[in-house]
Amino acid sequence: MSPNPHTDIERWLAAEATGDDLAAEAAFGALFHALPQVAPSPGFGERVLMELREREREPESGRVPWLWKAAVAAAVALAGLAAGFLPLLRRIPVDVPSPAEVVSAAARGFAWLAGWLGAGLDVWETLARLGGAIGTAAATPQIATAMMGSALISALALYTLHHLLVYERRV
């Protein structure tokens, strides 16, 4: 705004009266630009940051995201199935493959794929034998349950470690 505000406003209003849109826009812009911005009260910035920190900390205060709850529930359900229903499945006159057969088949499949791709490394045969050995060892429901339980505990430990690390980074 110029030292004599009448100059600014007269220029603007005169341009509006004559319909000179470009001149009116320019004159009005000069006048309005000098209007001070309305400022927030002191401490506004700190309040914003405090609220951000509060919102980020909510998951660490005990609220577990629903996705993790679903994953934990699914793992528990699978462990229960392994413990309770596998013996029942064996009674059904259907050729249901055992965990050992599944693991062995998967290992043989990988070995075949490696051969087909021309990998030709002995390590694939070693892995196939290893897979077969693991499958044989996991032939009983008890061992299958123990393996699933270990997987569940590992997942929970990883989840806890992840949130601990995230919390430390943000603090």
Add this chain to the structure above:
Amino acid sequence: MSAAEEQLVQEALSGSQRAFRELVRRFERPVFNLVARMVRDRTLAEDLAQDAFVKAFSRLDTYHASQGKFSNWLFKIAHNTAIDHLRRSELDTVPLDAGGGETADYHAILSDPDAATPLDRALQTDLAGALAAAVERLRPEYREVIVLRHQEGLAYEEISEVVGLPLGTVKTYIHRARKEMAALLTTAGWGPEAAAARETPPRALS
């Protein structure tokens, strides 16, 4: 977006509290000013501006430099926050300058020590107050585009993106807002005729 701003955004995305603080410091005034002009209530504007900042920083990872300036992205969030409130609420809000709060700010801020005379200084603050009062009389969408155009210096296309209106509509709103303010100020005695009357010395009594 300037390189410094881009750097700040990247640091904020990495969790730097210093970067968050600096971004808030740079943009708190423009964002609050925009929201305050729209809702015409200082206390409410602080809550809404705070919400806008929290929303923006919560989804900072969705911002990319290819979308345009960071300030425009922030204005868009502030616009949406204020508009959502205006649509939900039908309460009449108290004008910003009720009780002399904002007018008092103008008196303190606009008094130009380089103005030629005390009268000129007084005229500056009076005119600013009159302009602010005229802005208050406009509808919210007009107020918003006027502030974005003439205080924040956004181009028409940028305003169109921020407020989510076609370019033609933005230009029409700005044009109409200016015309309405011209009519208001002329009525309030700020036109050329009024100025001429002030400058004419009173005739001496015979």
